[in-house]
Amino acid sequence: GRPSPARGMEPSTTIAHNDRMRGSMEAALEQLRVETRSSVVAFLPITQRVDARFHYGELRCAADGVTRRGIHASAVGKPIPTDWDPELPVLGDVNRVVLAAQRIHAEGGRLESRQAYKAIYAPLGLRDTLRALVYDGPRCVGWFGALRAGDAGSFSANDLVAMERGRDALTTHLIAESRRDVGIFDGCPAHILCSDQGAILGACTGARAWLDAERAARIREVVRHAVRAAPEPVYVVGHVAFHVTRLHHEDSRVVYLNAPLGTFASVHASTALTRRQREVAELASLGLTAAEIAEELHLSVHTAKQHLRAVYLVLGVHRREQLVAVLDPGSRG
Incomplete structure (x- = not known):
């Protein structure tokens, strides 16, 4: 397999490496926010497995700079309580990037039945999400996306095109971060x-x-x-x-x-x-x-x-x- 760049690094070197990557990633997120006229943009690397069924990830929101951590059930596991509830893809899907507009409030929207999702986002006045699911081969390594408040309206086909244009940089970050983190905590609590x-x-x-x-x-x-x-x-x-x-x-x-x-x-x-x-x-x-x-x-x-x-x-x-x-x-x- 591919060696992990972070394996064997001193902690300070690892942190500096991460800081450079995240600085570049945040610039790409800000560009995405401007081009899609979004209220919030977010970036979620799924970096660790918690036993066979669950993955850990961090949701970083560019609007407030807050990191929100959570557990995500894999497609083969039973969902567990979390403070936000993004949909996860089928693990067998080999598409590298999947783009989808997902209405939170719109009648007949895909997320209308996802009460846990709505319970978090609807009270914040959010209306629509636009998310790209990213794969490294058959493995989902995370997603990036944009959220829009109610007064900003729903995303359009043009916004989907804008996300398509800006996807390469964020996709590269997600895959690199996921590959680097695999196994890094072996023998150490995580x-x-x-x-x-x-x-x-x-x-x-x-x-x-x-x-x-x-x-x-x-x-x-x-x-x-x-x-x-x-x-x-x-x-x-x-x-x-x-x-x-x-x-x-x-x-x-x-x-x-x-x-x-x-x-x-x-x-x-x-x-x-x-x-x-x-x-x-x-x-x-x-x-x-x-x-x-x-x-x-x-x-x-x-x-x-x-x-x-x-x-x-x-x-x-x-x-x-x-x-x-x-x-x-x-x-x-």
């Missing part, structure tokens, strides 16, 4: 899907090999906190920094943990902390009390205690000795 009670519903191959009883217990702690409160953006489990996303669908809640591209098992745990949390953690590791930390950082004692609690929660530690070991892995001997 993607874990949990119920709102912390039960593990699915995980990639590397995560399944990595999960032991202690780490599974830590996952349950993280998930239960993320469900009942505003979650911290990142939690450390076994010295790996996981991003945490809550996915809602009707009355069910699912929590998704992922270590994104460029995050490896060797990543320093303190990278999960905010700047203020790092300051608090470093002072606490030196033995300062909450009152002393508050004085040093010009905070109230109450605020210092809140930051200290967040540090312990994010890093999964309970004593100062554990905090020292996490911040300085060499201190564990």
Whole structure:
């Protein structure tokens, strides 16, 4: 097979490589938005498998710069709850790019029966989507597309032509990103899907090999906190920094943990902390009390205690000795 360009790279090199690619991709997205007169344009690489049935992807919207993560059921698997519900193609379809206009509100539109899809997009005033599904041989590697608000009307045949003109750059990005990411997390945790009670519903191959009883217990702690409160953006489990996303669908809640591209098992745990949390953690590791930390950082004692609690929660530690070991892995001997 084709070697992965990112395999063996240092994390900083990998991140720089991704930044260059994404910068070029964002320029292509902006051109697509202008040419199709869209309210929002989006780009979704399907980069990882979560066991045999599910794929992980990131939806990046150029309009607000927000990345929305989600799990996608493959055509051979049962759909699971997610906070957005794009249609996926038949896996046996060998077309490299498939373009389709999909009405959200229009009478008789294809998506009229997709209640989960409408529940997300209709309240936002979106009326129509124009999406290109991209294949690498028989494998769907993602899609890019445009969405239009109600007052902008529906997409026309001319808009479809504009997307056809601009498809090459985005298609190239999707295929390159998908090929590069295949297998990059082998032996390293990457993607874990949990119920709102912390039960593990699915995980990639590397995560399944990595999960032991202690780490599974830590996952349950993280998930239960993320469900009942505003979650911290990142939690450390076994010295790996996981991003945490809550996915809602009707009355069910699912929590998704992922270590994104460029995050490896060797990543320093303190990278999960905010700047203020790092300051608090470093002072606490030196033995300062909450009152002393508050004085040093010009905070109230109450605020210092809140930051200290967040540090312990994010890093999964309970004593100062554990905090020292996490911040300085060499201190564990």
